[in-house]
Amino acid sequence: MNNWIEIDEAALAGNFHALQSTIGRATEILPVIKSNAYGHGAEVCAQALVRAGAGWLGVTCAAEGARIRKLLGNSPTQILVMCGPLPDDAATLHEDCLTPTIWTTQHVDWLAETPMPVHVEVDTGMGRQGVRAGAELAELLDKMKAANLTLDGIFTHFTSTEDFASPLTQRQEALFEQAVAQVRDLGLKPKYVHAGNSSTVDNPAQETPWLETLAATVGARAMVRPGIALYGYALPIDGSGTPHVQPSLKPVMTWKATALSVSELKPGETVGYNATFTAAAPMRTALLPVGYADGLRRELSSTNEKPGGWVIIHGQRAPILGRVSMNLTVVDVTRIPDVQPGDHAIVLGDGITADDHARLARTISYEILCGIHPCG
Numbered sequence: 001m002n003n004w005i006e007i008d009e010a011a012l013a014g015n016f017h018a019l020q021s022t023i024g025r026a027t028e029i030l031p032v033i034k035s036n037a038y039g040h041g042a043e044v045c046a047q048a049l050v051r052a053g054a055g056w057l058g059v060t061c062a063a064e065g066a067r068i069r070k071l072l073g074n075s076p077t078q079i080l081v082m083c084g085p086l087p088d089d090a091a092t093l094h095e096d097c098l099t100p101t102i103w104t105t106q107h108v109d110w111l112a113e114t115p116m117p118v119h120v121e122v123d124t125g126m127g128r129q130g131v132r133a134g135a136e137l138a139e140l141l142d143k144m145k146a147a148n149l150t151l152d153g154i155f156t157h158f159t160s161t162e163d164f165a166s167p168l169t170q171r172q173e174a175l176f177e178q179a180v181a182q183v184r185d186l187g188l189k190p191k192y193v194h195a196g197n198s199s200t201v202d203n204p205a206q207e208t209p210w211l212e213t214l215a216a217t218v219g220a221r222a223m224v225r226p227g228i229a230l231y232g233y234a235l236p237i238d239g240s241g242t243p244h245v246q247p248s249l250k251p252v253m254t255w256k257a258t259a260l261s262v263s264e265l266k267p268g269e270t271v272g273y274n275a276t277f278t279a280a281a282p283m284r285t286a287l288l289p290v291g292y293a294d295g296l297r298r299e300l301s302s303t304n305e306k307p308g309g310w311v312i313i314h315g316q317r318a319p320i321l322g323r324v325s326m327n328l329t330v331v332d333v334t335r336i337p338d339v340q341p342g343d344h345a346i347v348l349g350d351g352i353t354a355d356d357h358a359r360l361a362r363t364i365s366y367e368i369l370c371g372i373h374p375c376g
């Protein structure tokens, strides 16, 4: 194989348990496996998480949910489709017992043919999905009742959970409380009230009793929806305090490539597109069949003046030389003895983190991880 990823299922289960013990047993965890489990493979992660005790899974769309439902067979795991539905999703949602996220009266029209439990998203500041508390929510709940759509859950999504004691989060909490109070006043009994992602669990300023107390007002179970932390990563908490779970998380993915060839470079010879790297002295290089088509970011390229990313071969760092190309990358193995074609290089893992790649690519670990899709 040219390049591939390996998943440490024990680390995934360990991260899930670390989140569960931080949040406490009274709050349920909905592991988010959207976008092919952030690049880790939704199938393998879904099975590992269900074995670890997950009662819910969060997926991107109905098609992803249907794949996971087929894989899980008759497991009672509930699957939340996190992006809003499209009109022709109704049949899949129904047949595969998927729980849609809805927030408009049009969603009710699309799903009304096939009564099913739904989760209503309340927009408290994300400005993307969700109904506003007040008249909009009242109209939606009214229409749902007429259409026999059961309110199984009500939830919101925070904008700034990695900010310590963010006033934005406090404002969002107040708006969500308003929405839950409306539900209570109508006598509705959702089974779940959920809010919060990985940083919510990680942020030392966040208190879960808030969510548990709120859920109790409608007799529901509190639930949080961590994604990135399951895969061993977390955003730094901006502000103060020690993160709750970050220290016990372990990266789940190792990305490897097999060296195609090993060659010598003479002084003055160059590497890669636009010859951005020139050997000053004799060097030895290894050619790896991995590139930006697989998700190895082009920002990890190097020049003589500016170092880029690196891989690990035989336990040692091999810096990337010149430009990362579509399917090929050259690394420096001058100081690593006995590198042979067929040897394995670690592209990510074994101390190289998605945060290392993210720093060079000026992005976040999320985008690095879900951009990894080895061409094989």
Ligand SMILES: *Cc1c(COP(=O)(O)O)cnc(C)c1O
Residues within 6 Å of the ligand: 032, 034, 082, 157, 196, 197, 198, 199, 225, 226, 227, 228, 229
């Ligand atoms: C992606 C997502 C999450 C998970 O977020 P992480 O930061 O990865 O923990 C939770 N809830 C919603 C609505 C999301 O879209």
